[in-house]
Amino acid sequence: MILRRAGWGVLSVVAVAVIVYAATAVLPGDAAQAILGKQATPERLALLRHQLGLDKSAWAGFADWFTGLLTGDFGTSLQTQQPVGALLAPRLWNSAALVLLAAVVSSVIGVVLGAVTAARRDGLLDHVLSIVSLVASALPEYIVGVFVVLFLAVKVHALPAISILDPGGHIWDDPGKIVLPVLTLTIVVVPYILRMCRGSVVEALDSDYAEVARLKGVSERRLLFRHALPNALAPTIQVIGLSLIYLAGGIVLVETVFQYPGIGLALVSAVSTRDVPVIQALVVLLSTFYVVLNILTDVAVLLVTPRRRLPR
Known part of the structure; x- marks a missing residue:
């Protein structure tokens, strides 16, 4: 049961990762414009979009981002230019x-x-x-x-x-x-x-x-x-x-x-500033917490209910 739930949990987290990336990709507004301000020239905006990887196609961007997730790299904050992991660690x-x-x-x-x-x-x-x-x-x-x-x-x-x-x-x-x-x-x-x-x-x-x-x-x-x-x-x-x-x-x-x-305040701040990498990382972390907690709850129920774990 635990292995089956863990397998479905991994699939759930992957599905959440796909959904959150697609949802943040279609958000209105421009992160480069939000960082540089309304007075930025088109050349500076284009350069910053290239530096942040915002000019990639949706599939290429998702592949790079998801590969980073598997290796523990959540990307770089668009607002602070710090690694997302280092930025969120104390808040977590x-x-x-x-x-x-x-x-x-x-x-x-x-x-x-x-x-x-x-x-x-x-x-x-x-x-x-x-x-x-x-x-x-x-x-x-x-x-x-x-x-x-x-x-x-x-x-x-x-x-x-x-x-x-x-x-x-x-x-x-x-x-x-x-x-x-x-x-x-x-x-x-x-x-x-x-x-x-x-x-x-x-x-x-x-x-x-x-x-x-x-x-x-x-x-x-x-x-x-x-x-x-x-x-x-x-x-x-x-x-x-x-x-x-x-x-x-x-x-x-x-x-x-x-x-x-904490991460709740960080999520509100990231949404208001359109810091997409931080939003994506926090949603994936919260979904992983949900999955792990559900599995641990089922295990705890089995431990306190012997008749549920004995063969019938």
Whole structure:
């Protein structure tokens, strides 16, 4: 199954590479004109297009670009004239730290709250968290980010409102600037994990084996954490995987709100300046992340569900 999924994943990434190259090739505007300005002469524009490889045919340009991808060469930025890999490396680490922290925090909080509300279903805590999770899941990331900034940065003055770093800097050099972006993504993601975990645990607690365990005198705490929660992990892990995929797209808005120096902000900047090599590299990297994460999610579900990996 893993080999089959990996094969389809490689084909998916190749298809994305073809689509993104074709899409960026037909974008309106001229990158050379954007770099040199409106006062540039036709001779200078033609020279710059030749230097940047913009005068090649579509097939020749794609062949050169895709060959570079296979060797780890993402090309050269049209705006900074730096290698795309060197330009994106620190931003990639910053975004990875943001997604990883948000994933760990939201997963722990969502699973714990989901298990607790399932054990106390129809109680006050269950009703309150259900309403709060519905409200939080209905709000877009940038709205949550604005509220977080207004409360914790403007009113309380506890944390910095924006996460600007020196060019090429890493977020762990100033860890206080990652707190609000992580909190924003956590607020957005936790409701989905909480609700799925609650529903799965409730179903497990109502099952026949849970009733037999109660008749044997097993305590509710042991029944919850030793029997019900492990059996509810498979659908919860699937939701966590989908949430991580959502985080990879959500960082574009969150990083823009907080001016966080990650790949989301780099993608917005590249689109506004028509820096085609950077756009192409980021889309391929994000699609590869999606494919790898989907495969890892399936593997994790198999590991926690023995009956799915045993022959029938």
